[in-house]
Amino acid sequence: MSDLPGYGDSSLPADHTLEAMVALVGHSLDRLVGPDAPVGVAGFSFGGLVAAGLSAERSAISCLALLGPAGHGGEGRPKGELRNWKPALEREDWVEFDAAMRHNLMMHMLHNVNSLDTTALAIHTQSCLQTRFHSKRISRSSQLPQLMERYTGPVLLAWGEHDVTAHPHSTASMLMQRRGPCTSVVVPRSGHWVQYEAASDVNSLLLNWFDQKFSPCQKT
Structure with missing residues (x-):
């Protein structure tokens, strides 16, 4: 799939809101596969929050995987100040x-x-x-638990062991208090960009999890 709106070569949304982002992603997905086609969705960081928002709105999301998702509302554990480049x-x-x-x-x-x-x-x-979409304020919000509560399908949560944006175990414990099934995994020796730093482990994790959660009639 293409970049999120306002990222890479994709056009900037008219509104810098999560709702506008989710609506545009949903529209793109409907055009690509149709509004009723069952799909599995994965998202990383702010993209995880967008994926959760999409799953809360779209009925045909069969399973959802969130890697280091933003919007959990908990405390981070920064290593140091970032530099203005x-x-x-x-x-x-x-x-x-x-x-x-x-x-x-x-x-x-x-x-x-x-x-x-x-x-x-x-x-x-x-x-x-x-990057032209200003996501910091949205990422630091606490919208993720409410969005996950609206989605009743299976959810996989994954963090790098040393992710600075969250305390993985306590954040997972909070997010897993939802109606639907939820699995949490902490990937050793990796930071926030877990799918890059532990690519082999995360690739296997996602492939196995999506293979289990998609029913045979949904697989292509």
């Missing part, structure tokens, strides 16, 4: 710009310094440069 960009000071990107990756996204390779740096840099 925009002044360096404006000055075309590429040494300082690169240093800021590397610093922010280790403060917020990754746990192991060996995970900071050229691919991670390139993805993170491109994402920062092409």
Whole structure:
């Protein structure tokens, strides 16, 4: 599927609200597969909150996987302050710009310094440069529990062991107080960007979980 609205090459929504984001994603999904086609949905960080919002609104979501989801309303555990990279960009000071990107990756996204390779740096840099949707206020809200309560299908919650955006065990305990079935997994030796830092583990986790939760008639 394409980038979320306001990210990458996708157009910016008219309103900087979760509701507007969810509506646009839902419309795109309906056009791609039809409004009644059963699908499984996975989302990471702010995208996890969007995925939860979509699942609360769309009846044909069969299962939902959230990786380090935003909007849980609990406390984070930041390692340090993030650096503002925009002044360096404006000055075309590429040494300082690169240093800021590397610093922010280790403060917020990754746990192991060996995970900071050229691919991670390139993805993170491109994402920062092409993000136009202001998600910070929404990400720090407490909308996720209410959205999960409205969705009664199976939910998988996964965090990196060292995710700075949440205390995984206590946050999972709070989010699992819902009507539908819920599974929580903490992936060792990884940070917030768990699907990058522990790609093999997360790929296996998601493939196995979606394979179990989709009924045979829904698989393609």
